[in-house]
Amino acid sequence: MRYLVTGGAGFVGSHVALALIEHGHHVTILDNLSTGHRAAIPTGAQFHEVDLLDTNRLNTILANGPWDGVLHFAALSLVGASMATPYHYLRQNMLTSLNLIEGCVRYNVPRFLFSSTAALFNNQGNTPLSEDSPINPGSPYGESKFLIERALNWAERIHGLRYGCLRYFNAAGADAKGRLGEDHQPETHLIPLALDSALGRRPPLKLFGNDYPTPDGTCIRDYVHVSDLAEAHILTLNRLDTGSVTYNLGTGQGFSNLNILKAIETVTGRELPWDWAPRREGDPAILVTDPTRIRTELGWQPRYTKIEDIIETAFRWRLAHPNGYRGL
Ligand SMILES: NC(=O)c1ccc[n+]([C@@H]2O[C@H](COP(=O)([O-])OP(=O)(O)OC[C@H]3O[C@@H](n4cnc5c(N)ncnc54)[C@H](O)[C@@H]3O)[C@@H](O)[C@H]2O)c1
Incomplete structure (x- = not known):
């Protein structure tokens, strides 16, 4: 299959692009x-250095199909920054995604996979969130993702x-590896x-907020390994033939x-220096x-169900790449 991956030079997109290649697909x-x-x-x-706001170049790439699917990772994705510049976030994420969705419809791309987010939810209780839990974004970032989900719903219906x-x-x-x-x-x-920091x-390290309604007062999150995410993309692409x-x-x-913090100390074998900081706007408990x-x-x-195993892969990469990708 031939897949176009927007944001494939980023964290999640690059891991998914690698998984697609390993499954024998052609990736641009x-x-x-x-x-x-x-x-x-x-x-x-293959790589095109293109901004999704550049509809001419985007449409040229889409026209150069046929594509079996588009995977859309490119976005602005910082909750805090979206609270500071809400209209920039809403405009940027909406415009780039609408350009892409419209182009996919124009050039008959049959499958579209979208990176949405848990930030659609603004959970105050401790019940695990299902797909049918109420949508109530706590930030313009989350809202922009919800609006894109709705746009996709209309692209399917129409x-x-x-x-x-x-x-x-x-x-x-x-x-x-x-x-x-x-x-x-x-x-x-x-x-x-x-x-x-370790x-x-x-x-x-700054820990944002110690007065959340949780057992130890700090935010609780669900961590998923990026390679497990990648596998979920492959499975979902196969499933799209029978519906959205x-x-x-x-x-x-x-x-x-x-x-x-405790798991980081266990994995690294080092003491982690840290301090409290005030809550960060837009963070659900x-x-x-x-x-x-x-x-x-x-x-x-x-495959990764232990948080220490997830952290361990990140630790090994950071040890081997002290400056991240800079200089590579
Ligand atoms: N990382 C997470 O924990 C997480 C959680 C929930 C949702 N998401 C979503 O997953 C996606 C990927 O997240 P990530 O952590 O890999 O982010 P990232 O910043 O590492 O990757 C985003 C990529 O998109 C590119 N990009 C941004 N704007 C673009 C534009 N206008 N045109 C072309 N390319 C553009 C960036 O250069 C980057 O390579 C995002 O849509 C994000 O909202 C991420």
Whole structure:
């Protein structure tokens, strides 16, 4: 199959592109390298350095099909930044995605896989979130993703585009063979930040908020290994022939920020320096999924079920790449 992958030079997109190649597919990556890295583009993928706002170049690539599917990872994806510049986030994520969806319809792309997010939910209780839990984004970032899910729904109803919305919980870890890893600039994710603090490459870690309604007062999240995410994409692509789907994608286990700190110390064998900081705007208290639907419908089973194993892959990548992808 021939797949076009937007955002394939980024963290999740590069791991999924690699998995597609390993499954024998042809992969073309479209990325403007705004947060991605040329060195993260897997061997064997074709690459176009293009911005999704550039409809001329986008449509030229889409016209050069036929494509069996498009996987759409490219986005602005920082919750905090979206609270500071809400209209920029809404405009950018909506416009880029609408350009792509419209182009896919125009050039008869049959399958569309979209990186959605747990940030659609603003959970105050501790019940695991199902696909049918109320949508109530706590940030413009989450809202932009919800609007894109709705746009896909209309593309199916009006034009028959088959789509899959995969709502990732917290993507973490790195390719087990060390070929790819996580390198966001700026980094906002807990595990890479904590690893760098433990390694003495950053100042003490800041933990945002100790007064959440959780057992230890810190936020609780569901971490899913990025290679397990990649496998879920492959399974979902195969499923799209029988109709559109929406899945929550996590392991169903919740870890508090303090649990993660402890696991980082166990894996690294180092003491992790850290301090409290005030809550970060837009962060819900608990985001844990109930993964029943994707497990029963697709038979998806995460290989990484222990948080220490997820952290260990990220730790190995950071040890081998102290500057991330820079200089590669
Ligand atoms: N990382 C997570 O834990 C997580 C959780 C939930 C959802 N998501 C979603 O998954 C997707 C990938 O996340 P990630 O962590 O890999 O992010 P990332 O920043 O590493 O990757 C995004 C990629 O998209 C590219 N890009 C951004 N804007 C573009 C544009 N206008 N045109 C072309 N390319 C553009 C960037 O250069 C980058 O390579 C995003 O849509 C994000 O919202 C991620």
